[in-house]
Amino acid sequence: MKVTLERAALLKSLGHVHRVVERRNTIPILSNEAAASTTLPAHTLYDIVRKLPDGAQVSLEAMGDGGQLQLRSGRSRFTLQTLPDGDFPDLATGEFSHEFMLAPADLKKLIDKTQFAISNEETRYYLNGIFLHSMEEGGETVLRAVATDGHRLARVEIACPKGAAGVPGVIVPRKAVTETQKLVEGLSEDVKVELSTTKIRLTFGDVVLTSKLIDGTFPDYMRVIPAGNDKRLIVDRAPFAAAVDRVSTISSDRGRAVKLAIADGRMTLSVTNPESGSAQEELDVDYDSAPLDIGFNARYLLDIMEQLDSDTALFKLADPGSPTLAQDREGASALYVLMPMRV
Incomplete structure (x- = not known):
């Protein structure tokens, strides 16, 4: 077996396939990728080709029956160990319903x-x-x-x-x-x-x-998507996310809980960390239900805010111990549920 090809074309293909190969694998053949009638160590091959100069020609040639393959490019020579292609699993077989x-x-x-x-x-x-x-x-x-x-x-x-x-x-x-x-x-x-x-x-x-x-x-x-949450909270998404990010700066690594105190069209976000201090910020919100204090993991709140597409976020709340529902708006195709934290 001998094949010669341009570095960019080979690198593009290797870039797709090497990522699915685990670097640490208890089954050696699974660390290789199929190539013609043999298999090669995927990450090693990718790294070699990646480091070759742009425009280089790459030649791959099997070396007899010794289980080795030589890669040549310009004045560079590499000898790689191979494994039999017959040992490579074929995931493509079987019917798809x-x-x-x-x-x-x-x-x-x-x-x-x-x-x-x-x-x-x-x-x-x-x-x-x-x-x-x-x-x-x-x-x-x-x-x-x-x-x-x-x-x-x-x-x-x-x-x-x-x-x-x-x-x-x-x-x-x-x-x-x-x-x-x-x-x-x-x-x-x-x-x-x-x-x-x-x-x-x-x-x-x-x-x-x-x-x-x-x-x-x-x-x-x-079963975990709340259906009876009757407290509706609407916030401006970007200012809310920025406020969560700011007050959570004071959080400890052990728990990034931020407390939301909501009442009369106003939300107070706060974090207290005995080791480093406290933080507080207020926001105007759309909320006319009974006052509610509830805590959430700040990172989780920010993750959800990043997924929403509209300028506002709709929260449906129940009580401090029950899951909260978040959406862009009523009936949106994306829906998020967040479990509260004790604060």
């Missing part, structure tokens, strides 16, 4: 507005991804994405694309979500999505991403 097309903007929306809430807790592995499914809502079929870490929940939906009705509930792992987020950036053509109960395959032009799904049961998220 559902196939549909998604506009890049819709796919980006489903991911961007939910991925921040994916859990990092490995013991609850079923929360380590985005739950994707179709369902009936208000007489219409929607495609819905949900993520939660137990402290906050993000849910967004779009009109169900043709072919996506009846899609089974699947959990797309964080790694696949992250790569999809990068691949869809700047894309103009629709993305082909294929799903089964165990795998997802996305086609972005000439790039195909195939991933196993998380084998687990996503919790019944509908």
